[in-house]
Amino acid sequence: MTIAVTGATGYLGTHMLLCLMDRGEDAIGFAAEGELPPALAGKVTLETVALDDSATLSAKFSEHRITGIIHFAGDGTIPASLIDPLKEYERTLVATLTMLRAASNARCEHVVFSSTASVYGVPDRMPIREETPLNSISPYGAAMAMAERIVTDSCRPACLSTAILRYFNVAGADPKLRAGEAGHPRHLIKAAAQIATGILDEPLKIYGDDYDTPDGTAIRDYIHVSDMAEAHAAALDHLVRGGDPVILNCGYGEGVSVRDVIEAVQRVSGEKLDTMASPRRPGDPPILIADTAAIRSVLGWSPRYDDIDQIVRTAIEWEKKDGGLAPQ
Numbered sequence: 635m636t637i638a639v640t641g642a643t644g645y646l647g648t649h650m651l652l653c654l655m656d657r658g659e660d661a662i663g664f665a666a667e668g669e670l671p672p673a674l675a676g677k678v679t680l681e682t683v684a685l686d687d688s689a690t691l692s693a694k695f696s697e698h699r700i701t702g703i704i705h706f707a708g709d710g711t712i713p714a715s716l717i718d719p720l721k722e723y724e725r726t727l728v729a730t731l732t733m734l735r736a737a738s739n740a741r742c743e744h745v746v747f748s749s750t751a752s753v754y755g756v757p758d759r760m761p762i763r764e765e766t767p768l769n770s771i772s773p774y775g776a777a778m779a780m781a782e783r784i785v786t787d788s789c790r791p792a793c794l795s796t797a798i799l800r801y802f803n804v805a806g807a808d809p810k811l812r813a814g815e816a817g818h819p820r821h822l823i824k825a826a827a828q829i830a831t832g833i834l835d836e837p838l839k840i841y842g843d844d845y846d847t848p849d850g851t852a853i854r855d856y857i858h859v860s861d862m863a864e865a866h867a868a869a870l871d872h873l874v875r876g877g878d879p880v881i882l883n884c885g886y887g888e889g890v891s892v893r894d895v896i897e898a899v900q901r902v903s904g905e906k907l908d909t910m911a912s913p914r915r916p917g918d919p920p921i922l923i924a925d926t927a928a929i930r931s932v933l934g935w936s937p938r939y940d941d942i943d944q945i946v947r948t949a950i951e952w953e954k955k956d957g958g959l960a961p962q
């Protein structure tokens with residue numbers, strides 16, 4: 635089978651293509667812009683298609699005889715979605731609708747869809763099970779919940795089997811450093827890794843130190859990007875085997891606070907990080923930890939990098955390489 639990866643030049647997309655290449659699968663990248671990293675360029679075809687153009691995307695899916703789609707096209711962060719909610723809804727929903735229309739036209743069979751823990755809002759029970767009511771507190775999470783509903787409603791008439799994966803906090807880089815998280819230091823671990831390597835010359839802001847948590851800072855469930863890619867491959871295998879449609883949390887089931895991340899970065903890098911207490915960031919839940927029983931039992935998936943020091947180490951090594959601080 636040939637697998638389409640949308641959002642192919644982004645963080646998850648590049649790591650997914652590396653995972654599929656390592657498994658010997660046939661994959662085609664689809665992106666509106668950007669390039670593949672050198673480890674993929676020339677080995678994986680990249681189709682440049684705008685994700686509001688379902689006619690071109692349908693034709694490309696048919697031409698490449700795509701049967702499975704792994705959909706990552708949908709950027710956005712919680713803060714950006716609060717600044718420009720309309721853009722957030724538009725990009726997320728247009729990309730989802732276009733992908734589904736093209737998948738239906740080209741008679742594709744399987745879709746693995748990127749969603750987020752942000753769909754849950756501020757649940758009152760941890761860890762979070764998939765049955766928890768969706769109650770997002772940001773346009774980012776609300777747009778993703780709408781996109782999930784669109785996927786669920788359209789899959790049966792379009793004869794698509796679907797897996798929706800709700801990611802907790804993805805971080806780190808390919809352990810062979812063939813790819814990493816590019817772009818702005820919007821995420822905590824990326825920002826801390828850039829400060830530890832001297833790429834970013836500013837204190838690390840701690841957004842809220844007065845949460846009702848053991849050290850007062852917000853708690854997240856960080857998952858290594860390569861474990862995420864393997865979870866997608868396992869989800870696609872499940873659908874190809876004829877498995878039922880699924881919605882699954884993707885995390886490790888372990889809570890790590892902002893201060894825990896700072897300590898891990900200091901431990902791994904040997905550098906002391908300057909920090910600055912800052913107000914809570916709007917749209918941030920205090921604690922998000924996944925219940926991972928379902929993904930482990932349904933997909934038989936188990937993580938390889940479930941240790942915050944390993945995640946942080948790959949993030950720091952990637953920054954050194956990407957920032958030209960280490961031998962290329």
Ligand SMILES: NC(=O)c1ccc[n+]([C@@H]2O[C@H](COP(=O)([O-])OP(=O)(O)OC[C@H]3O[C@@H](n4cnc5c(N)ncnc54)[C@H](O)[C@@H]3O)[C@@H](O)[C@H]2O)c1
Nearest residue numbers: 641644645646666685706707708709725729748750801804
């Ligand atoms: N990185 C995380 O921690 C995380 C956590 C939960 C969910 N997610 C979701 O996973 C998906 C992939 O995340 P990522 O970290 O790789 O993001 P990314 O920004 O690195 O990559 C996403 C890519 O999709 C493209 N894209 C977005 N909207 C598009 C549109 N309307 N048309 C065409 N292209 C479009 C962007 O240009 C970008 O290249 C996103 O939907 C994101 O919201 C990410």
Ligand SMILES: O=c1ccn([C@@H]2O[C@H](COP(=O)(O)OP(=O)(O)O[C@H]3O[C@H](CO)[C@@H](O)[C@H](O)[C@H]3O)[C@@H](O)[C@H]2O)c(=O)[nH]1
Nearest residue numbers: 711750751752802803820821822825839840841852892915
């Ligand atoms: O410089 C920083 C950056 C972040 N944080 C805090 O660190 C935590 C993690 O933040 P960040 O790394 O920005 O990720 P989130 O905002 O939690 O969102 C990520 O994780 C969510 C799932 O939990 C996904 O839905 C989003 O796509 C993804 O961006 C939050 O409490 C932030 O307030 C800081 O204190 N300082």
